[in-house]
Amino acid sequence: MTDSIRIKTVRQDDSVEVRALITHPMSIGQLDKASGQYVNAHYIEELVVALNGKPIIQGDCSPGLARNPYLMFRVRGAMPGDTLRLSWKDSHGASDSHEVALA
Amino acid sequence: MPISRRKFVQVSLAGAALGAAAVQPARAAFPRQVFEARSPGDAIRAALGGDRLVDSAAVTVAAPDLAESGDMVPVSVATDLADIESITLIADNNPVPLVASFRLAPSVEGFLATRVKLAESCNVVALVKSGGRLHMAGKSVQVVMGGCGSD
Numbered sequence: 001m002t003d004s005i006r007i008k009t010v011r012q013d014d015s016v017e018v019r020a021l022i023t024h025p026m027s028i029g030q031l032d033k034a035s036g037q038y039v040n041a042h043y044i045e046e047l048v049v050a051l052n053g054k055p056i057i058q059g060d061c062s063p064g065l066a067r068n069p070y071l072m073f074r075v076r077g078a079m080p081g082d083t084l085r086l087s088w089k090d091s092h093g094a095s096d097s098h099e100v101a102l103a
Numbered sequence: 104m105p106i107s108r109r110k111f112v113q114v115s116l117a118g119a120a121l122g123a124a125a126v127q128p129a130r131a132a133f134p135r136q137v138f139e140a141r142s143p144g145d146a147i148r149a150a151l152g153g154d155r156l157v158d159s160a161a162v163t164v165a166a167p168d169l170a171e172s173g174d175m176v177p178v179s180v181a182t183d184l185a186d187i188e189s190i191t192l193i194a195d196n197n198p199v200p201l202v203a204s205f206r207l208a209p210s211v212e213g214f215l216a217t218r219v220k221l222a223e224s225c226n227v228v229a230l231v232k233s234g235g236r237l238h239m240a241g242k243s244v245q246v247v248m249g250g251c252g253s254d
Contacts, residue, residue, distance in 0.1 A: 015212060028220070031198070037139075038198070056208040060150075062138045064194060064202035066175040066218035066250070074212040 005086050005098035015074045016102055020049070020086050022070075028063035044069060046089045051075060052082050078102055138201055143193050143228065146201035150191055151230060151237055159184075159238035164229045166242045170221065173250030178242075179216035180229040188232040190215050196225035220250040 004023045009016050022044065029041035047059035047069070056075060078084070080102055087097035140146035147156070162182045170176045180190050190213075191204040202219050219227065221244060228241040 026220075028199075051208075051210070054208070056211050058206040059203055060137070060205075061203040062199050062201055064192075064197055064199055064220050066220050070216075070218050072179075072216040074214055076210050076212060078210070 003098075004096045005088075007084065007086060007098060007100045009084065009100065009102055011080075011103060012074070015076045016078045017072070017074045018049070018084065019072045020070070021068060022047075022086075022088060022096075023068055024088070024090065026063055026065055026067045026069060038063075042090065042092055044088045044090045047071070048087045049073075050085045050087075051078060053085075138199055140201060141198065143195045143200045146193055147191075147230065147237070150201055150204050151189070151232060154232060154235055154237045156230075156237045156239055159231070159240055162229055162231050162238050162240035164227055164240050164242040166227050166244050168243075169245045169247070171247045173221035173223070173246040173248060175218045175250070176221050176227075176244060176246075177216065177218050178227050179214070180231070180240075182213035182231050182233075182238070184213060184231055184233040184238060186233050187211075187213050189230075191230040191232070192217070192219065193228040193230065194219060194221050194225050195228060197222045221246045222249045 006021045008019045024044055025042055026044065027042040029038045032039050041063050043063040044061050047061055048055050049057040057073065082102045083099050084102060085097055085099040089095040137149040140149045161184050164180055166176060166178045178192065187207050189204055189206045192202040193200050194202055205215060224245045226241040226243050228239060231238040
């Protein structure tokens with residue numbers, strides 16, 4: 001999967017507000033009534049945001065996150081030119097990552 | 104808005120039971136079994152170990168009072184607490200109550216917004232791990248049409 005991630009950043013007083021949108025079905029699959037388990041789920045399991053290569057957010061996710069996951073947060077002490085990278089890995093082993101330079 | 108007394112008691116009892124259990128060491132990542140928990144108490148135990156659970160006014164959960172569709176419900180968590188280790192979201196009536204858990208570096212402010220699926224009307228509970236405690240707050244959301252169907 002490519003181009004699944006869009007990142008928008010806005011510099012505020014002493015922090016940078018980050019809004020990230022990921023295109024992903026986040027499908028919960030079907031409930032198998034016999035086993036009580038969900039099967040064929042397709043969702044992002046791991047989501048990592050790194051600032052200059054150092055993880056600042058590590059998310060463990062379930063299909064409980066809505067389709068096309070959205071994440072907004074604020075990070076302090078980020079300087080102009082710093083790089084912010086978001087990566088995800090899903091339950092089918094697919095992954096994507098996208099990097100932006102902060103203004 | 105504080106979560107209902109009934110739910111608070113339920114979750115607190117679960118937390119009290121956990122308190123007796125040994126504190127687990129920090130993990131690099133959750134094993135997937137964590138998400139197999141089918142009750143909020145189990146989910147908390149599996150995801151966050153035996154830290155003490157406290158109802159906290161320092162945590163606020165913002166979500167709509169009424170969601171016409173549970174497919175995509177905006178939820179945000181804000182907290183004034185310092186030294187936040189993680190923010191965990193739980194939808195207590197979802198078949199998989201543990202929605203997501205985010206471990207935060209100190210440079211990330213105590214605020215997180217995302218969108219969740221809600222299977223039915225429920226409390227969206229946020230647990231903020233800070234200072235060896237789990238600070239809990241919640242917001243009840245009425246859902247007209249559930250968002251955890253066969254999609």
